[in-house]
Amino acid sequence: MVQAYGADTGNDRAERGPEPAGAGPGSRFRDLRDRWTRDPGIWRRGIVLALCSVLLTLVMAFHAEIPNAIGNLGSLSETFLPWCGVFVPLLLVLGLVRRSATALIALLLPVVVWFHVFGGLPTDKSGSGGDLTVATHNVNADNPDPAGTARKVAASGADVIALEELPSGKVAAYEAALADRYRYHSVQGTVGLWSKYPMSDTGPVDIKMGWTRAMRSTVTTPKGEVAVYVAHLPSVRVKLHAGFTANQRDDSADALGEAIAHERLGRVILLGDLNGTMNDRALNGVSAQMRSTQGAAGDGFGFSWPASFPMARIDQILVKGVEPMSSWTLAATESDHLPIVARVEL
Numbered sequence: 016m017v018q019a020y021g022a023d024t025g026n027d028r029a030e031r032g033p034e035p036a037g038a039g040p041g042s043r044f045r046d047l048r049d050r051w052t053r054d055p056g057i058w059r060r061g062i063v064l065a066l067c068s069v070l071l072t073l074v075m076a077f078h079a080e081i082p083n084a085i086g087n088l089g090s091l092s093e094t095f096l097p098w099c100g101v102f103v104p105l106l107l108v109l110g111l112v113r114r115s116a117t118a119l120i121a122l123l124l125p126v127v128v129w130f131h132v133f134g135g136l137p138t139d140k141s142g143s144g145g146d147l148t149v150a151t152h153n154v155n156a157d158n159p160d161p162a163g164t165a166r167k168v169a170a171s172g173a174d175v176i177a178l179e180e181l182p183s184g185k186v187a188a189y190e191a192a193l194a195d196r197y198r199y200h201s202v203q204g205t206v207g208l209w210s211k212y213p214m215s216d217t218g219p220v221d222i223k224m225g226w227t228r229a230m231r232s233t234v235t236t237p238k239g240e241v242a243v244y245v246a247h248l249p250s251v252r253v254k255l256h257a258g259f260t261a262n263q264r265d266d267s268a269d270a271l272g273e274a275i276a277h278e279r280l281g282r283v284i285l286l287g288d289l290n291g292t293m294n295d296r297a298l299n300g301v302s303a304q305m306r307s308t309q310g311a312a313g314d315g316f317g318f319s320w321p322a323s324f325p326m327a328r329i330d331q332i333l334v335k336g337v338e339p340m341s342s343w344t345l346a347a348t349e350s351d352h353l354p355i356v357a358r359v360e361l
Contacts, residue, residue: 061115068106068121075099075128079296087261093294094327097136097316100129139314141341145358146238150345151177151286151330152354153247154189156205161185164348165192171345171356175234176209177286179247203230206245206287212236220274222267224249229271229287233280238361241337242280246271246287264290265297272300275335282336282361288352289331305333308342308357317344319353332357 074081078096081089103125110118150173154164168176169192176197178189186202193200197209203219204227217232229246248268251261268289275283285305291298293307309317309328318325325344330352332342338360345354 057114057116059117061110061113061118064106064109064113064115064118065121067102068118068125071099071102071106072124072128075125075132078294083297087297090261090265090291090295090297093296094292094329096292096294097133098326099125100133103129136310136313136316140312141314141343142312143340144360145340146361147175147236147241148173148356148358149175149177149243149284149286149332150354150356151179151245151288151332152345152348153179153288153330153350153352154181154348155350155352156180156182156185158185158349160349161188162192164350165189167345167348168354169193169196171354173356174211174236175243175284175286177243177245178207178209179205179228179245179288181205181207201230201232203227203245206230206247208232208243208245208286210234210243220244220246220271222246222248222270222274224263224267228267229274231274236361240280240282241361242278242283244271244275244283244285244287246285246289248288248290251290261291261297268298269300272304275301276304280336283334284337284359285331285333287331288329290329292327292329293331301333305335306339308332308334308339308359309355311342312339312357313342317342317355319344319355321351322347322353323351325353328355330355334359337361 074092075096078089078093081092083089103122106122110122150168150171152168154161158164181189181202190200193209197211199214200207200209201214201217206228208230213235214232215235218230219227220229220231222229229244231242231244234241234243249263251264275285285301289298293302293310317328319328319330332355340358340360342357345356347353
């Protein structure tokens with residue numbers, strides 16, 4: 016029998032023994048890399064996925080250019096803008112499944128933009144110190160336990176508490192629950208303010224709704240006077256035939272911004288349910304002249320609504336002439352909103 020030179024016979028393999036164990040993680044990675052690099056379709060596949068990454072990037076980077084003329088689409092996208100990040104893992108998995116280098120490289124665009132816009136929010140920026148602790152909570156008109164809700168908010172140690180959506184029939188229950196800790200308080204329409212420090216010049220603020228859902232008071236703290244505003248802007252809805260119905264809220268936000276712009280005191284705190292996030296351009300009348308305590312000194316995103324699965328921070332603590340030190344959310348009450356608290360330096 017003639018054996019070809021270099022041929023591998025069964026006897027030769029038997030003499031060499033089993034193949035060396037080279038199937039470790041490094042070897043598998045090299046095999047995968049080799050298959051990808053030898054694949055001629057690696058750049059042609061996944062074009063649609065790459066375009067989705069580009070579209071996602073454009074939405075995050077140029078959300079201010081999305082028009083509100085059609086169903087307030089711009090404000091709607093800005094309300095849930097941080098959630099654009101959830102599409103990144105999905106596009107990553109699809110890109111790997113498709114074995115598309117084009118899709119994976121394009122995915123770097125939304126990743127970079129998301130971290131540029133929101134990268135600072137997931138971290139804890141809170142600090143120590145502060146002269147005044149304030150809290151706000153939309154208690155929900157249908158709250159079955161007003162006294163328990165009030166006590167939970169007061170347990171935060173807040174010096175000043177704002178409550179929104181107070182039905183007239185339950186105001187007495189909130190007043191009784193907070194009476195021991197807060198000597199001063201005022202209820203104007205469906206919003207109220209409770210304070211450990213004296214309050215003066217208290218009255219409603221007209222936010223163009225036809226009934227009172229905003230108020231202002233001067234709180235005299237040991238470090239001086241602070242103008243405290245409480246507001247509950249109109250609710251918004253998403254409807255198929257009308258889009259994002261936020262026009263009434265937008266008008267009220269402008270009116271609230273006007274009132275704050277004419278405030279005589281240099282230190283101002285706004286507490287309330289604004290039914291909008293700080294990314295929403297419709298709140299520029301307010302947000303352009305005030306700082307968000309969550310953005311400046313918050314622990315994470317601080318989403319406050321809905322309480323069962325928070326997706327947006329529509330409850331706000333905004334300040335002007337005051338330094339935010341920390342901001343956080345409290346545990347859920349019987350409301351559909353979470354209470355939020357901030358500590359500020361006067």
